[in-house]
Amino acid sequence: MVKKLLLAFVTIPLIANAQFFQNFDNAETIPTGWTVLNGGDSNAWTIVNFTGGNISAYSGTNTASIGYSSTAHNDYLVTPAITVTSGVSDFLSFYARSRDPQYPETISIKISTTTPTADAFTKTLAASVAPASGADFYKYSYSLSEYVGQTIYVGFYSTTTDQFFFDIDDVFNGATPSCDAPSSISVSGITSNSANITWTPSSTPGATYEIEYGAAGFTQGTGTVITSNTASATLSLPNPSTAYQFYIRSNCGQTGFSAWSSVQSFSTMCTVITAYPYVQNFDTATIPTCWLNEAVSGGGSSVWTYVTANGNSSITPKSAPRMAEFRTTTTGNKAKLLTAPLNISSLTTPELKFSLANVNWFGDVDELRIYYKANPTDSWTQIGSSYTTEHSSWTDVSIPLPNKSANYQIAFEGTSNWARGIDIDNVSVVDTSALYVTDTAKEKSIKIYPNPAKNVVNIGTDKVLKSIELFSMTGQLIKTFSKDSKQINVSDIDSGTYLLRVKSEGKDESFKLIKD
Incomplete structure (x- = not known):
């Protein structure tokens, strides 16, 4: 042995x-x-x-x-x-x-x-x-x-x-390659069903190229093969929001083929949402299809999760079985939860609705901000003010969406102040089909009128009001009104379109207000 x-x-x-x-x-x-x-x-x-x-x-x-x-x-x-x-x-x-x-x-x-x-x-x-x-x-x-x-x-x-x-x-x-392999490969113009690829061509005159592609992890020899006479190609892809891989090699004619390039990877875009109302209740343990967790610079590595209960408070989902939650014990950590892309260009009056719970821990309250992008290349713009006060039970929030577009995206950004976490549920995007003058009690617990307004705005509700704030459409606080008044004076406000945010018991509602 x-x-x-x-x-x-x-x-x-x-x-x-x-x-x-x-x-x-x-x-x-x-x-x-x-x-x-x-x-x-x-x-x-x-x-x-x-x-x-x-x-x-x-x-x-x-x-x-x-x-x-x-x-x-x-x-x-x-x-x-x-x-x-x-x-x-x-x-x-x-x-x-x-x-x-x-x-x-x-x-x-x-x-x-x-x-x-x-x-x-x-x-x-x-x-x-x-x-x-x-x-x-x-x-x-x-x-x-x-x-x-x-x-x-x-x-x-x-x-x-x-x-x-x-x-x-x-x-x-x-073996020494018989001709140069493609190099400096890049992917651009990615859509829900196609992608453009380019590369540095072979130094051999007249070289052509083979591209083999398939779903991520496919075995070479089983993918789709196309050819190109130039150092570029467009891949036609069957599925949105899917990871794909591809390889390229040069065909130098009599001297044969180059080695295949290393595997290249990308994912197709999501199909833009076009049917409304659009509803997301976070009913699975994983992030919804086409939603994204986006890191915030300096905000740590914590992300939103999808839970059956808040492990640090009595909050349970507004609609079972799950809700989205941002909770971490590291003060200052933050992360954005991005919706799927939305085409709201045809909606008369698009509005975001969701339910919010945000329980304090010895006076500390985690912060929620709502952002939007009208185009993928735009910077994020905050809508209204931050949610920094406690909501110890579910509060229904409604926010008009400004600058509607065909490729719109909304972000929920949570920031930890070492409290009990931020919970959201029943997110929806709807078309209210009016400037809130015709809102019914089913749609709104509060009415504002007249709208458009010149001097005063009446707030119709039988609820006790907690706060009344007026914001520009880019989120700048313009004016705060007495919470005890159900008639507010806007005569000193410049003409334009504003967000009027009214908080009451169990409700946090925003209205698009036109000032004549």
């Missing part, structure tokens, strides 16, 4: 690959067959996952990376053994990135013709791999023809001190 084990041990290094491709995405540990040699500081080559980060891997989610230390590196990331065969495995390429211009990382490429141990890397394939620093990757390619007939190991060797991070992705060993 001892002899058998020893034989197995010494023969492992002789197992060699004819060719391989490694993008480090299968796990967050060094891939099987690869070796890490850590001979300097404590930091060694490791796998980094960029999901949710500010920068990304070249392809997929992961890279092999090494980070800075005040002590010099003496570290290798070593490939599996390569039996170099002419026209089969005599070519090596990879993508590399040095992340910080102020602290540039470099590596060298070493060759061992014996074992994957530090002392065996006596030959140099590239003395300095020094990509321009930043978020971009750069491709490096090398011939291994000098080593045809030998079994070698390739070592990515780092010796820097106190710099930053160096990333490697998409390491390829195989």
